[in-house]
Amino acid sequence: MTLRIVHVVCSDGFAGVERHIAVLAPELARLGCEVVVIGGDGPRMRATLDPAGVAWFPASSRGEAARWLARLGRLSLVHAHMTEAELVAVATRTVHRAPVVATRHFAAGRGSSAAARWVGRRIEGRLAGQLAISDYVARESGGATWTVHPGVPVQESRVPAAERDRTVLVVQRLEPEKSTRTAVDAWARSGLAEQGWRLRLAGEGSERASIEKDVADRGLGDTVELLGARDDVAELMRGGGILLAPTPREGLGLAVLEAMAAGLPVVASASGGHDETVGAVTPDNLFAPGDAETAGRLLRERASDLARRERDGDLLQRHQQAAFTVRRQAQETLRAYQQVLA
Structure with missing residues (x-):
């Protein structure tokens, strides 16, 4: 029936x-x-x-x-x-x-x-x-x-790490519980701006104006893009370099799953559902919630290690295809x- x-x-x-x-x-x-x-x-x-x-x-x-x-x-x-x-x-x-x-x-x-x-x-x-x-x-x-x-839908192929943009992506609502300020702080501490990388924030929310002010006050304006709500997140992830997921109490994290499907390396807070996704195969890419110093260090280390980004992207994509x-x-x-x- x-x-x-x-x-x-x-x-x-x-x-x-x-x-x-x-x-x-x-x-x-x-x-x-x-x-x-x-x-x-x-x-x-x-x-x-x-x-x-x-x-x-x-x-x-x-x-x-x-x-x-x-x-x-x-x-x-x-x-x-x-x-x-x-x-x-x-x-x-x-x-x-x-x-x-x-x-x-x-x-x-x-x-x-x-x-x-x-x-x-x-x-x-x-x-x-x-x-x-x-x-x-x-x-x-x-x-x-x-x-x-x-x-999330399976992607049979992925862009090699060597062909990806030098960008750190954050894909989430700009609301207090998402801890986007941790991402901006981590970016400032990473030093990646001096190495030609850029931070791209995709999403809208009540904190947009205050985040823009924080970015300007830190002198980061030329290296940070606030993209607003986007319908092309899949393309951003397909060409991006690293996804940063700072939310401290994420139920699971749809953006993280989409990044895994695209073979995009992820640096994430060690909390919530991230332990069941990123933490299951690349636990060294997790940082304590709110710890911008460690998040910035992880971004810096992954950005400088092309082979590690290639390996992490492969492990995450395989895990998504097996479990998600x-x-x-x-x-x-x-x-x-x-x-x-x-």
């Missing part, structure tokens, strides 16, 4: 959670499921969902998501992402009559207040199961039944569904 699966997120954006769904849903469809997605930015979601025959409906609010769940009729399973979608999915279960599973994307429990935590406990008690995007998230969020690592593919993610997710339905 064909499983009829609905993924729901109460959002009209396209950040990490929405991208997670946009990658996973088409692969589940290729495995034989009938898949519907509710929520996320319409044009960007449909660009990946339409070719796989996955239907999409908008849901920028809980009410809109609830209305679509009520209209879809009988379902095999509802897969909710983030607390608002979880709340809608369990509240409408008398209508859709399907078990609800949730994916935990962040390394924290539900709710920042006593009332919100009470609601979170009520939600968790009505879930048929919970997936986590990493062992780290499973430990920190509590209650996860399975760890299912996200995957979209097909593997979909297969493990489907196994979780089958256990719930059994």
